[in-house]
Amino acid sequence: MTKTKVEHCPFCGKESYYHQTKSMTLRYKSHPITVEQPGYWCNECGEGVIGGEDRKATQKELQGLRAQIDGLLSPDDIKLIREKLKLTQQKASDLFGGGVNAFSRYERGETPIPRAASQLLQLLGAHPNLLTELSKSSIKTNPNKANKGKMAATG
Numbered sequence: 024m025t026k027t028k029v030e031h032c033p034f035c036g037k038e039s040y041y042h043q044t045k046s047m048t049l050r051y052k053s054h055p056i057t058v059e060q061p062g063y064w065c066n067e068c069g070e071g072v073i074g075g076e077d078r079k080a081t082q083k084e085l086q087g088l089r090a091q092i093d094g095l096l097s098p099d100d101i102k103l104i105r106e107k108l109k110l111t112q113q114k115a116s117d118l119f120g121g122g123v124n125a126f127s128r129y130e131r132g133e134t135p136i137p138r139a140a141s142q143l144l145q146l147l148g149a150h151p152n153l154l155t156e157l158s159k160s161s162i163k164t165n166p167n168k169a170n171k172g173k174m175a176a177t178g
């Protein structure tokens with residue numbers, strides 16, 4: 024890792040204050056989770072400041088670890104399944120709810136995915152053919168009311 028020397032530590036005044044990564048162990052629901060957290064860390068006193076960009080660097084990983092503990096899909100899993108289902112983030116948000124940017128937030132680890140959406144996505148990942156069932160119900164205006172020829176199931 025490259026260390027960038029900045030200035031004197033604002034906490035102890037020593038010249039050991041760098042932008043660097045530090046192994047940090049946090050607790051989530053009594054489970055310890057460790058991430059390599061970038062930030063301005065002092066090598067003398069161990070104090071540090073984590074900026075907005077630094078936080079962003081670990082948010083996805085942290086969300087993934089929390090998701091594991093909660094039994095939810097991780098940001099990477101969400102993306103993987105969404106792409107497997109050939110859905111855009113927008114289309115996925117339409118189908119599963121949560122607002123227009125929901126999937127973009129889930130996949131960046133900014134917001135945890137709701138349990139119901141996570142479970143549904145997991146089912147669809149295992150049985151992609153069920154997506155047609157879901158898509159049907161979300162189409163509000165279907166000009167082809169006639170049901171003949173429509174029942175040729177694909178799955």
Ligand SMILES: [Zn+2]
Nearest residue numbers: 032035065068
């Ligand atoms: Zn210090």
